[in-house]
Amino acid sequence: MATVIKNGLIISPEKSFRADILIEKEKIKKIGKNLSTEECRVIDATDKFVIPGGVDVHTHLDLDLGNYRVVDDFYTGTVAAAFGGTTTIVDHIAFGPKNCSLMFQINKYHELAKDKAIIDYSFHGVFQHVNEDILEEMKKLVREGITSFKIYMTYENMLTDEEILKVLFKAKEVGVVIAVHAENNGAVEYLREYYVQKGNNKPIFHARSRPDSTEAEAINRMIYLSEIAGYPHLYFVHVSTKKGLEEIIAARKRGARNIYCETCTQYLTLTEERYLGEDCEGLKYIMAPPLRKKEDVEALWEGIRNDHVDVIATDHCPFKLEQKLQGKDDFRIAPGGIPGVEERIEIILTEGKKRKIPLENLVSKLATNPARIYGLYPKKGIIEIGSDADLILLKENKKVISTNNRHGAGDYTAYAGFEVDFSVDTVIQRGNIIIEDDKLLVTKGAGLFIKRETAKYPVR
Numbered sequence: 001m002a003t004v005i006k007n008g009l010i011i012s013p014e015k016s017f018r019a020d021i022l023i024e025k026e027k028i029k030k031i032g033k034n035l036s037t038e039e040c041r042v043i044d045a046t047d048k049f050v051i052p053g054g055v056d057v058h059t060h061l062d063l064d065l066g067n068y069r070v071v072d073d074f075y076t077g078t079v080a081a082a083f084g085g086t087t088t089i090v091d092h093i094a095f096g097p098k099n100c101s102l103m104f105q106i107n108k109y110h111e112l113a114k115d116k117a118i119i120d121y122s123f124h125g126v127f128q129h130v131n132e133d134i135l136e137e138m139k140k141l142v143r144e145g146i147t148s149f150k151i152y153m154t155y156e157n158m159l160t161d162e163e164i165l166k167v168l169f170k171a172k173e174v175g176v177v178i179a180v181h182a183e184n185n186g187a188v189e190y191l192r193e194y195y196v197q198k199g200n201n202k203p204i205f206h207a208r209s210r211p212d213s214t215e216a217e218a219i220n221r222m223i224y225l226s227e228i229a230g231y232p233h234l235y236f237v238h239v240s241t242k243k244g245l246e247e248i249i250a251a252r253k254r255g256a257r258n259i260y261c262e263t264c265t266q267y268l269t270l271t272e273e274r275y276l277g278e279d280c281e282g283l284k285y286i287m288a289p290p291l292r293k294k295e296d297v298e299a300l301w302e303g304i305r306n307d308h309v310d311v312i313a314t315d316h317c318p319f320k321l322e323q324k325l326q327g328k329d330d331f332r333i334a335p336g337g338i339p340g341v342e343e344r345i346e347i348i349l350t351e352g353k354k355r356k357i358p359l360e361n362l363v364s365k366l367a368t369n370p371a372r373i374y375g376l377y378p379k380k381g382i383i384e385i386g387s388d389a390d391l392i393l394l395k396e397n398k399k400v401i402s403t404n405n406r407h408g409a410g411d412y413t414a415y416a417g418f419e420v421d422f423s424v425d426t427v428i429q430r431g432n433i434i435i436e437d438d439k440l441l442v443t444k445g446a447g448l449f450i451k452r453e454t455a456k457y458p459v460r
Contacts, residue, residue, distance in 0.1 A: 008045025053087030053390030145451025
């Protein structure tokens with residue numbers, strides 16, 4: 001049966017307007033005034049906002065770190081995402097066994113997600129070593145719909161500058177996006193050891209051991225390596241600092257191309273004072289990069305206002321408090337990551353409204369831009385005729401976020417006590433209502449793997 005959404009205020013990146021939406025066979029069929037409702041299911045959206053289903057291109061579900069595993073698998077994690085208005089994720093996968101192929105982990109994640117995810121999903125590939133076979137394998141994965149790959153400039157499986165250049169040259173040839181975790185590994189490792197040897201093992205030294213310069217230097221270096229390779233599509237994940245953003249802005253001004261900037265909810269709302277909480281409270285917020293200062297938060301919001309920031313994601317990576325407390329005597333032991341996939345849209349719309357940032361701007365960063373950059377557009381991320389009918393109905397009413405009204409497997413939320421002005425009322429994926437009246441209406445495994453294209457509609 002066809003569905004008509006009546007009388008909603010549609011928020012798109014270009015403009016907002018009041019209209020009806022006709023949905024047939026999982027797609028948006030018509031957008032207009034006074035659409036016929038004969039033989040249609042009618043959803044009344046009077047006094048509600050209608051926005052594209054959220055696209056979160058930075059999650060870590062079922063992530064195995066060896067000593068720890070995140071608590072959300074592809075069922076509980078996508079349930080949380082759906083309740084928060086996100087209808088598509090692209091997951092950053094874990095490292096595999098030493099010397100494994102790119103396809104090895106992709107195949108593993110297909111097994112982890114199949115029959116569990118309730119929303120649509122894809123994966124980023126991940127590099128942990130580089131040779132000619134691995135580089136050639138990128139072409140094969142593109143045919144399988146995997147059109148982005150992540151590299152790390154820190155951690156055990158970081159790439160050297162030489163390896164990064166090899167990846168960038170191949171990315172330019174193949175047309176894929178390279179996502180990069182940019183931190184100066186040498187500085188971080190030295191400072192972590194330096195502080196702990198001096199007895200500075202409390203959570204605040206997690207932040208001090210990863211200062212803003214470690215992010216800015218790595219971003220700068222990565223951009224110049226990209227220039228050498230002819231500017232393939234380069235995407236900086238979780239940019240957290242004013243200095244880091246300034247490096248991106250400066251590079252664009254001097255002519256650097258195809259550089260995309262992502263930040264996350266936590267870097268727009270929380271500051272490093274959280275690490276000063278008593279009774280190990282600060283361990284809740286251990287993540288990399290760490291929380292920053294107020295000036296960094298405001299610089300990132302200004303970047304959103306001026307379109308220097310392209311995407312707002314989450315880096316959703318939840319652990320139980322018990323796991324976090326393993327770092328009570330040494331901050332380095334606590335697993336890094338916080339939940340956030342459910343909170344993103346409601347918090348960002350609320351905080352953006354306080355700063356008088358138009359909803360259209362925010363929707364572009366929550367849905368449209370990530371879809372465009374990562375090969376999901378125009379199937380996802382936009383309300384247009386022919387697009388998937390992935391839609392959220394939002395109502396404007398106040399709600400306080402607490403652990404009790406979360407839907408993931410974690411036992412805390414980093415945003416407890418936040419009062420939001422928007423709440424997700426109805427979530428529709430491919431024309432099917434999956435959330436309504438705070439109830440889950442879809443069966444486990446209803447989500448589909450989405451084969452992505454190379455970046456045909458980039459935002460830069």
